[in-house]
Amino acid sequence: MATVLALTTSPFPASRTALLAEHTAACQRVRGHHTHVLALRDRPAAPLLTADTHHASIARALRLAAEVDSPVVATPIHQAACSGLLKTFLDLLPQHAFTGKPVLPLATGGSPAHVLALDYALRPVLTALGAHVTQGRFVLDRHIMTAPDGTTALDHDDELQLGRAIEQFARTLPSHAHLTAV
Template identity: 55%
Template sequence: MATVLSLSGSPSASSRTARLLRHLDARVAEHGHTVVPLDVRTLPAGPLLHADTSDPGIARAVDLVESADGIIVGTPIYKAAYSGLLKSLLDLLPQSALAGKTVLPLATGGTATHVLAIDYALRPVLSSMGAHHVVQGWFVLDRHITVHDGGVSVDPAAEEGLHKVVDRFTRALASQSDLSAVR
């Protein structure tokens, strides 16, 4: 099966976005995929901001992106855009870093007015980096995510939508693997 990088672009250590991703990682793993979590906030700040790909932590992050078959990109939405922390990582990656990969964009935010940030801010960047397939993204309101004991629970309506997009993502990964096997 595929290797999936679950990438959180949240700067917060108590991030709902990161916890939501870890919650969804289990569903991806249930489909037989290997999931590798990465919280961008754990990367060394100086080398990240200076795009120093010789730094071991940054080099490891670049390698994780390169070796993944699929990537789930999660970000909180701030001021109608994805996080600056995520932007810092995307900016240091090679232009073709997502070539041949299936990508699922996910976002969280305080109001429904931020839902368009996925399609108007994040999706174009992911596509420009050569993603083979950017599946339909999903937005979850902060109030639909409840943090407890290190985990989360998600409002049932939001959870249903999340399951649909995650399952669509895993099907796209399987199709991509099938195509690769034929070549």
């Protein structure tokens, strides 16, 4: 089965974007894929912002992102763009880090006015890295909740639409993993 990395890029500890990414990773685990969740907010800021790719934490994150079969990239939309944390991290990856890899873009935001940022702000960056960008999904923040049992719950319509995007993404995943050590 494939190895999938859910990359969460919200700078906030209590992040609905992270909940969405973790929910998506859980859906991939149910399908038998190996998953990792990487919260960029947990990486040290100074080495990330100064492009210190030799810093152990940054080097591990970059290696993981480059070695997985398929990334899921989840970002909040602020000011009609993906998070600066995501862009900073993606800028550190080699130019063709995602060549031939299916990538599922996910975005969250407070207003339906942000929905176009998925295609106009995030998709071009992922495409520049060589990704095969699958149909993504934008989810309003207010439609992502934590259920009483601690799992993530989405608005019914968003759950259906996200399920379709995840299913399409799952069909593009390789049937074997090539990641040997993380």
